[in-house]
Amino acid sequence: MTNSRIATIAVLAAALMSAACANTIRGVGADTANTVNATQSAGKNVSRAAQ
Template identity: 70%
Template sequence: MTVKTFATAGLLLFSVVALSSCGNTIRGMGKDTANTVNATQDAGRTVQKAAK
């Protein structure tokens, strides 16, 4: 195998790893956002109950 083949394979492997880690980060941010929305809605319900 030539150096060019090794370099191409290494770049491809690096790209796959980098893109998969980005996907995990985006998925985690989505979960965090959903949890924030849920917590805000729960707090609103608590305030509404307290006001009655």
């Protein structure tokens, strides 16, 4: 293999890994938002039940 072919493969692999990381980070953000919403909802339910 020539150096240019190895470099091309390395760049493509890095691009694929970057895309995978972006999807994972978006997923973590969505999960965190859902957790916050669920916690707020549970707090409101407890507050209503205590009245």
